[in-house]
Amino acid sequence: MSDYIIPFEVQVEIMTRLPVKSLIQFRSVSKLWKSLIDSSQFTDDYNAYQGRQQCLLIRYKDPHELHKQKYVCIVDDETFPQHKSALNAPISFQQLNNLRLVGSSQGLLCFHGEYPNPDGSFLHxxxxxxxxxxxxxxxxxxxxxxxxxxxxxxxxxxxxxxxTCDPMLVKINDIYMPWQVEVFKLNSGIWRIQRCHLPRKLVEFTWSQVAIGRFIYWQTWDKISNIIVSFDMRREKFAEINLPDSLAHEPLETLSISKLRECLVVLHYYKQTEKEVCAVWMMELGIPELFSKLFTINTPGASLKLILGFRKNKEPIIETKTVDHEESATLHVYEPQSECIKDLEIHGECGSILMSSYTESLLFVNHPDGQYIKIKLQLSH
Structure with missing residues (x-):
């Protein structure tokens, strides 16, 4: 008689559709299941499954709890925003200064800040x-x-x-001209000084970046016009994307980039009848230089401050200023068709709120928590 009533191949197919929490519990059921779930092939198959649960991570400082940093997960499905849960952020976040979100990709989020070495000393x-x-x-x-x-x-x-499902960091240094590029891949654990050149010599990069598919995109400026620079993670090459004329010559600070359903979008903030609004432009079909305007966010009865990101149904999550308290902000979800906003009942200090969408992932299932990787440099040939 078979050890399993359900064929093993069918079990594997079922498990690729289960939430991560269940899979972690299943690792304790049998050695066979643990070996399967820990395998790189299962991780790849799990990440490739299109029906994985999507969540929104929101970080904010609670003005009523001694400015404590809070991390909240909201399940992005038909129940939104009912299923909220608190997250325990990495311990290192408490030691990082000037903590900022770099981006998210394949269920992982990357943060950056100033941090002391383990012995308490600093590099410089x-x-x-x-x-x-x-x-x-x-x-x-x-x-x-x-x-x-x-x-x-x-x-x-x-x-x-x-x-390769290999997390990658791309570091651009402005001390050199042209700017020097360093690349880090987690599987190698080495920073490589990359012999690849940016498309233009005189480019100002911003921290506005997104990862979509195999590309990382940055919002940049070449002192004449706004452009988007992309980095192909597979080929490790840069390219540039020209924006429509209506966006190319707008002030740099009025633009930012984001992603909507794995498509690149450009956000253009401007004033309309003395009120702050934001136009959402999307790159169509992944074709560079082919942008179309989706809609304009015009919040009724609220003062728009920032577009933090998008739900999977295309609804923007927006930060609005609190009229009676200039240091406080509120999160809303905006419905483009009705032009109505819905309060998410999250209030935080202005400038402290960030949001990122992510899908459940098994990446790091075999890594110890809090692993520390010191600098190792290597010149790429």
Whole structure:
């Protein structure tokens, strides 16, 4: 008689559709299931499944609890926003200064900040750290970021290469002209000084970046017009994308980029009859330089501050200013068709709120939590 009533191949197919929490419990059921769930092939198949649960991660400082940082997960399905749960952020977040979200990819989120070495010392007058976090498993990896001089600006990009499922950091240094590029892949654990050149010599990068498929995109400026620079994680090459004329020559600070259903979008903030609004432009079919305007976000009865991201049904999550308290902000979901907003009942200090969508992932299932990777540099040939 067979050990399993259900054929093993069918069990595997079923497990690719289960939430991460259930799979972690199943690892204790049998050695066979643990071996399966821990395998790189199952992780790849699980990440490739299109029906994985999507969540929204929201971080904010609660003005009523001594400015405590809070991390909340909201399940992005038909019950939205009823299923909220608190998340325990990595311990390293408490030690990072100037913590910012770099981006998200394949269920992982990357944060960046200034961080001391384990012995309490600093590389120069400061040290920089990237923390890649899988909130589904509540596991993180800390990666020391090379810092040549204390005064230079570091721009990071983050993505998971879909061909290899290997998390990757791309670091751009402005101290060189043309800018120097360094690439880190988790599987190698080495920062490589990359012999690849940016499309233009005079480009100003911003921290506005997104990862979509095998590409990392940055919002940039070449002192003449706004352009988007992409990095192909598979080929490790840069390219540029020209924006429509209506966006190319707008002030840099009025633009940012985001993603909507794995499509690149450009957000254009401007005033309309003395009120702040935001136009949403999307790159069609993944074709560079083919952008179309989707809609304009015009919040009735609220003062728009920032577009934080999008739900999977295309609804934007927006931050609005609180009229009677300038230091406080509120999160709403905006419905483009009705132009109505719905309060998500999350209130935080202005400037402290960030949001990122992510899908459940098994990446890091075999990694110890809090793994620390020191700098190792290598010149790429």
């Amino acid at each position: 007058s400061r040290s920089e750290m990237a923390v890649i976090w899988n909130p589904s498993l509540n596991k993180s990896i800390e990666i020391e970021v090379p810092l040549l001089y204390d005064i230079h600006t570091t721009i990071l990009g983050f993505g998971v290469c879909p061909n």
